[in-house]
Amino acid sequence: MKKILLVLMSTLVLTGCVSQTTTVTIDDKSSAVMEKKFSFGSAMVADSLSKSVGDKFLEKVRTQNPESLLKYENEKDTGYVAVIKTENITKQDVFAQEQFFKPESGKKNLDCKETKGKTVCSANFSVNISSPEIDKTLKDNGLTYQDLSPYVLVMKLPVKADSHNAKFFDNNNFVYTWEIPAGVTTPVNIKFSIK
Numbered sequence: 066m067k068k069i070l071l072v073l074m075s076t077l078v079l080t081g082c083v084s085q086t087t088t089v090t091i092d093d094k095s096s097a098v099m100e101k102k103f104s105f106g107s108a109m110v111a112d113s114l115s116k117s118v119g120d121k122f123l124e125k126v127r128t129q130n131p132e133s134l135l136k137y138e139n140e141k142d143t144g145y146v147a148v149i150k151t152e153n154i155t156k157q158d159v160f161a162q163e164q165f166f167k168p169e170s171g172k173k174n175l176d177c178k179e180t181k182g183k184t185v186c187s188a189n190f191s192v193n194i195s196s197p198e199i200d201k202t203l204k205d206n207g208l209t210y211q212d213l214s215p216y217v218l219v220m221k222l223p224v225k226a227d228s229h230n231a232k233f234f235d236n237n238n239f240v241y242t243w244e245i246p247a248g249v250t251t252p253v254n255i256k257f258s259i260k
Contacts, residue, residue, distance in 0.1 A: 089159055095153050095259055102145070159175055165194050169189055190253055210246070230253070241255060
């Protein structure tokens, strides 16, 4: 999945209108769903080259794993989405699938432990949306990382976070959002406890 998403990101980077959002939803039973969305914007203004490249790549991906990447289209948006599920975040780091996320040395991106009937979690990692493949694609097209839309990370929790460094947050609905400029190292920190 890492390679699939990296190649898709590299091929779709040709247009500035492409945006990428990762939404992680964690429930009160400590399971999680990660949705990785590559959006072109409205179908009417979506770049035909990006759609063509994306459609060809979609067919290739489907021969390897039919459910790993899906196309979507509605009145406001069109693009591709990959969904990754984790049954228990104390046993599996939901962010481990993310190529551009780097945890502190010897740790997990999302480290969760069961203690006294509750799940205590801490996420401490750096995000840097860059790679040699993206470098080459940008250079070949006369672009820089500043020409790319920010990567957006959203965490939806079943509880209010104990602490976080999210740029935007809605404490009433337990939603925390980071905007991460491409090519720049950005720290992500959040702590929470599920009872």
